Amino acid sequence: MTAAASLTLAGVHGFAWLRKRRQMASLMFCIMAVATAAMAGCELWTMQQTDMEAYAQALQWYNLMRWIVTLALVGFIHFYLGSGRPWLEWTVCGLRTLSLLVNFVFSPMVYYTSIEELVRIRFLGTEVTIVEGIPSPLSIIGQLSLLVLAAYLVDATWRSAQRGDRPGAIRVGLSAVFFVLALSIQMMFALWGFIDMPIVASLFFAGILVVMGIELSEDMLRSAKLAEDLKIRERELLGERKLTDAIFESAPGMLYLQSAEGSMVRWNSQHERVTGYSNTETSQMRAEDFCVEAEKEILKEARTIALAQGGHDVEFDLARRDGRTSRHFFRMVPVEVAGEPHLVGIGIDVSSQRELAAETERQRERMAQIARVASVSELSSSLAHEINQPLAIILSNAQAAQRLMAHENPDLNELREILEDIVSADIRAADVIKRLRSILRQGKPALETVSPHALFDQALSMVQPELKSASVQVSRRHSKKLPLIQADRIPIEQVLLNLIKNACEAMEQNGSREKTLSLTCVNEGAWLRFSVRDNGHGMGEDGDKIFEAFHTTKPKGLGLGLTICQTIIRAHGGNLWSEKNKSHGATFHFQLPIVPENL
Amino acid sequence: MKHSETVFLVDDEPALLKALGRLLKAEGFAVQAFDSAMKFLSAPHNDGAGCVLLDQSMPTMSGMELQQRLLEEDSALAVVFITGNGDIPMSVRAIKAGAVDFLTKPVKDNELLAVIRTALEKSRIMLSARAEITEWKRRHAELSAREKEVLLYVVKGLPNKNIATTLGVVEQTIKVHRGRVMSKMGVDSLAQLVLVAERLQLK
Numbered sequence: 084m085t086a087a088a089s090l091t092l093a094g095v096h097g098f099a100w101l102r103k104r105r106q107m108a109s110l111m112f113c114i115m116a117v118a119t120a121a122m123a124g125c126e127l128w129t130m131q132q133t134d135m136e137a138y139a140q141a142l143q144w145y146n147l148m149r150w151i152v153t154l155a156l157v158g159f160i161h162f163y164l165g166s167g168r169p170w171l172e173w174t175v176c177g178l179r180t181l182s183l184l185v186n187f188v189f190s191p192m193v194y195y196t197s198i199e200e201l202v203r204i205r206f207l208g209t210e211v212t213i214v215e216g217i218p219s220p221l222s223i224i225g226q227l228s229l230l231v232l233a234a235y236l237v238d239a240t241w242r243s244a245q246r247g248d249r250p251g252a253i254r255v256g257l258s259a260v261f262f263v264l265a266l267s268i269q270m271m272f273a274l275w276g277f278i279d280m281p282i283v284a285s286l287f288f289a290g291i292l293v294v295m296g297i298e299l300s301e302d303m304l305r306s307a308k309l310a311e312d313l314k315i316r317e318r319e320l321l322g323e324r325k326l327t328d329a330i331f332e333s334a335p336g337m338l339y340l341q342s343a344e345g346s347m348v349r350w351n352s353q354h355e356r357v358t359g360y361s362n363t364e365t366s367q368m369r370a371e372d373f374c375v376e377a378e379k380e381i382l383k384e385a386r387t388i389a390l391a392q393g394g395h396d397v398e399f400d401l402a403r404r405d406g407r408t409s410r411h412f413f414r415m416v417p418v419e420v421a422g423e424p425h426l427v428g429i430g431i432d433v434s435s436q437r438e439l440a441a442e443t444e445r446q447r448e449r450m451a452q453i454a455r456v457a458s459v460s461e462l463s464s465s466l467a468h469e470i471n472q473p474l475a476i477i478l479s480n481a482q483a484a485q486r487l488m489a490h491e492n493p494d495l496n497e498l499r500e501i502l503e504d505i506v507s508a509d510i511r512a513a514d515v516i517k518r519l520r521s522i523l524r525q526g527k528p529a530l531e532t533v534s535p536h537a538l539f540d541q542a543l544s545m546v547q548p549e550l551k552s553a554s555v556q557v558s559r560r561h562s563k564k565l566p567l568i569q570a571d572r573i574p575i576e577q578v579l580l581n582l583i584k585n586a587c588e589a590m591e592q593n594g595s596r597e598k599t600l601s602l603t604c605v606n607e608g609a610w611l612r613f614s615v616r617d618n619g620h621g622m623g624e625d626g627d628k629i630f631e632a633f634h635t636t637k638p639k640g641l642g643l644g645l646t647i648c649q650t651i652i653r654a655h656g657g658n659l660w661s662e663k664n665k666s667h668g669a670t671f672h673f674q675l676p677i678v679p680e681n682l
Numbered sequence: 683m684k685h686s687e688t689v690f691l692v693d694d695e696p697a698l699l700k701a702l703g704r705l706l707k708a709e710g711f712a713v714q715a716f717d718s719a720m721k722f723l724s725a726p727h728n729d730g731a732g733c734v735l736l737d738q739s740m741p742t743m744s745g746m747e748l749q750q751r752l753l754e755e756d757s758a759l760a761v762v763f764i765t766g767n768g769d770i771p772m773s774v775r776a777i778k779a780g781a782v783d784f785l786t787k788p789v790k791d792n793e794l795l796a797v798i799r800t801a802l803e804k805s806r807i808m809l810s811a812r813a814e815i816t817e818w819k820r821r822h823a824e825l826s827a828r829e830k831e832v833l834l835y836v837v838k839g840l841p842n843k844n845i846a847t848t849l850g851v852v853e854q855t856i857k858v859h860r861g862r863v864m865s866k867m868g869v870d871s872l873a874q875l876v877l878v879a880e881r882l883q884l885k
Contacts, residue, residue: 471766472695475787479701482791486708501704504697 108163112299115155116292122148123285130211130281135201138212143186149225150183152288153232159295160239160259164252167239175235178228185224213273213281229267236260251298258294262287337411337430340420343390345370345383348425357432359404375400375408389415389426398433410434473512480505530569535604535611536561538572542579543602546587555587555598562606569678574651578659581644582615582671589619589668596667610657611677616670621663629661648673687730687802690759691715692722692748693737698787702735705791711798719743719751728757731809733782733801738765738772746772749779758809760801764789818878821867829866832859836872837879 125145132138157172201212240256266287272278331338331351337358340349347365355362358373374382378399389395394416400408415428484501487493539559543550550557583600590598601616622629630645645659652659652673659673689711693699699715706713716722720743722734734752736745749761763776764785773784782801785794825833835845842860846853869875 467766469766471787472698475764475766475789476695476697476701478788478790479698479705479794483701483704483708486705486791490708497704501701504701508697 108159109299111155111159111162112292112295115152115159115288116296118148118151118155119285119288119292122152122288126281126283126285130213132212133201133203138201146183146186149284150179153179153228156259156288156291157232157235160236160256163295163299164239164243164248164256166242166246166248167235171231171235171238175228175232178224178231182225182228211281226267226271229263229270233260233263233267236263251301255295255298259291262290334429336432338428339370339430340418340425340427341370343386343424343426345386348420354430357403357409357430358401364404373401375402385413386415386426389428390417390424393417401430401432410437469515470512473508473515476508477505477512480508530571532567533570533572533575534567535565535613538570538575538579538613539602539604541572542576542583545576545580546583549584549587550600553587553591553598555590555600557600557602559602561604565604565606565611566677568611568675570655570675571651575655575675578648578651578673579613579615581648585644585671586615586617586619586668589617589621592620593618606677607674609677610674612672612674614670614672616664616668618664618666618668621667621669622661630659687805688712688714688727688732689798689802690722690727690732690734692717692719692734692740692745693764694718694740695737698737702794705794706798709795719745719748722748723751727759728755731758731802731805733760733762733798733805735762735764735798738763738776746776746779749776749781753779758805758812760805760808762797762801764794815881818867818882822882822884825863825866829859829863832856833863833867833875833879834884836860836863837876837884 122145125141125148129138129141129145132141154176157167157175161167161172203212205211236256236259240253240260243256244253266284269287270284273281331349332353334351334353337354338351339347339354341347346369350362350365354365358365360368360373370386371379371382381399382397385395385397394414396412396414398410398412401411402408410433411430412433413428413430415426418425418427480501484498487498487501543557583602586600587598590600596618599618601614603612603614603616605612605614630649649659652675655675657673657675659671661669661671663669689706691699691702691706691713693702693715694717696717699717703713703715714725714727716725719736719740727734734748736748738745745763745765749763752759752761761776761781762783762785763773763781764787765772766787776784782804783797785797822830822833831849832845835848840848842853842856846856849856864870864875867875867878869878
């Protein structure tokens with residue numbers, strides 16, 4: 084029964100050892116279990132012997148098994164608890180080996196000097212054989228080895244407990260101590276004949292085996308659980324890693340982790356794309372290497388502040404691998420990675436925003452300038468007043484003087500004052516003209532690439548409410564493929580706007596005739612021709628005078644609108660002209676040159 | 683050539699006031715110049731015939747507003763506008779409100795003087811018409827209640843007989859009343875009486 088139980092345990096742990104070669108404790112356990120089974124067999128064998136010779140032989144085999152069991156037990160404790168003193172281990176093994184040698188050398192056996200008789204006694208309901216003889220003094224070696232083994236076990240258990248090992252390990256040690264001491268006592272009693280019973284050491288060793296087996300199994304279960312936990316944790320970590328990877332990649336800009344000194348630890352692919360440095364290059368670079376020379380100190384300072392104050396923002400020109408720079412906004416937040424202070428942060432390209440702001444500002448300035456020109460028509464009445472006022476003063480003064488001269492004794496002082504007033508009024512008129520010219524002054528056009536459609540769209544959008552309220556039908560016809568042109572967009576839009584407004588005014592008196600505004604843009608090869616056609620009252624006989632400054636057919640007009648348009652178109656190297664329609668109204672055309680590369 | 687009427691100049695441009703003043707004075711007009719509408723309004727200006735040469739565009743009070751104030755004052759001054767930037771709708775509004783003309787700067791002397799003369803003539807007519815009306819109002823006030831009643835029926839064209847029936851008296855009485863109305867109002871004919879009643883807006 085003991086043998087069967089031992090063999091089962093041996094099988095289980097032998098298998099465990101085969102699976103995990105490094106678990107020497109399992110191997111030792113296995114050996115000890117097999118040997119204990121064999122020992123039990125030997126014990127049974129001796130008990131059934133009636134012949135002295137055979138008994139001695141069985142006992143020798145039994146002793147061999149004991150030797151193996153003892154060594155395996157020491158080995159097991161050595162590997163399992165790992166706390167035994169080596170010299171005790173060697174002492175136990177040495178004594179046991181010596182006992183074995185003595186056993187084989189001094190036949191018939193180590194326990195007795197002479198065996199007097201074999202006695203059959205009843206033990207546990209069965210008839211068994213025991214020996215009656217004079218115990219050998221040499222058998223003390225076996226007893227000694229047991230005691231040293233017990234001492235070794237006590238010491239190892241004690242040290243294990245001292246070290247704070249888990250209770251399972253200590254349980255194994257204590258049970259081993261208990262069974263070994265019990266065995267020693269039983270051995271002594273049996274050997275010295277105090278009690279009549281066979282030596283049943285295997286039972287005690289089996290006891291140790293059971294406790295050890297339970298603990299080992301628990302250990303195995305525990306380690307299996309640990310392995311499972313580890314796997315889950317690994318999966319979680321992998322998930323975390325994937326998540327942070329995804330976060331890194333999903334960032335709208337560069338995301339990076341750097342050490343407190345600035346060496347790059349981790350970064351996303353955006354970082355590689357923006358800077359142009361490969362991952363290998365980046366891994367050997369420091370954060371300052373991505374910053375233009377002039378701003379390196381700013382970055383270093385920002386890093387110090389971020390580490391000290393729990394985060395900081397900084398903006399600098401990022402130096403790319405290809406030598407270009409782009410304005411970037413960086414936010415850095417301190418984080419502890421592997422016990423070391425690090426900075427995690429994001430970098431966003433703000434160069435387009437900065438450019439946009441600058442562009443908006445430029446646009447605004449130009450709009451202000453254009454607004455001055457555009458408001459000329461609205462200002463025309465007050466300008467007319469400004470010009471007419473000094474002219475009225477000059478005329479009235481001059482005519483008053485003429486009349487005074489007709490008197491018999493003209494007042495010369497009065498005449499002198501009149502002349503002075505005429506001069507100052509004249510200067511004033513000249514000033515008004517000068518001011519007007521400065522308002523109208525246009526520099527060289529700032530050319531940009533524009534779409535002809537966009538020009539029409541923009542101009543139309545500005546007069547849409549008027550077109551609607553005057554119920555003007557707008558038709559647009561364009562060449563199928565219109566090239567982009569180089570033009571100063573806003574002035575050209577103003578020209579279109581002016582022509583459209585003129586056309587609408589010309590159609591105000593159309594009455595029942597539907598007001599039709601036709602806008603066309605035709606690709607003429609070297610030129611792009613824009614036309615604005617109306618079916619209004621058309622031009623009078625003085626049609627060729629319309630482009631002259633201060634010529635107007637409108638009661639409120641100053642006669643400058645078309646002159647300004649002409650100036651703008653000519654500044655673009657183009658031409659503006661008009662023609663009378665065959666039926667009703669007039670058409671205004673202007674041409675803008677198409678730049679060859681845009682053909 | 684001397685004129686008894688005053689030409690009032692109102693313009694926010696002192697140099698022009700001076701020039702126009704010189705021109706008009708050289709022609710013998712009595713001229714008073716003001717550089718704002720408010721200054722003109724606070725000075726005495728309704729004593730006799732005269733005209734106002736007004737700049738349309740002035741700060742604080744425009745020429746048009748000043749014209750309106752003169753109409754409210756029932757002034758006999760004729761209004762002439764002179765402007766540097768007038769448009770057609772503006773001039774139409776001014777003429778409808780009784781302006782004599784709407785001149786554009788710069789204005790030639792002959793044109794200006796002709797308009798001023800027309801304006802003064804208009805003012806004189808207005809003044810005398812106003813004097814006549816005042817006289818007729820006085821006379822009308824002297825009529826008895828019955829006479830005023832009869833006058834209304836007469837100008838409506840009712841025969842004496844019908845008036846008598848309406849008022850419940852004999853025809854002869856009406857005839858007496860009618861004769862007295864004619865002599866008290868100082869008119870010789872029915873036509874004249876109708877005209878006066880029209881001017882006095884009797885109803």
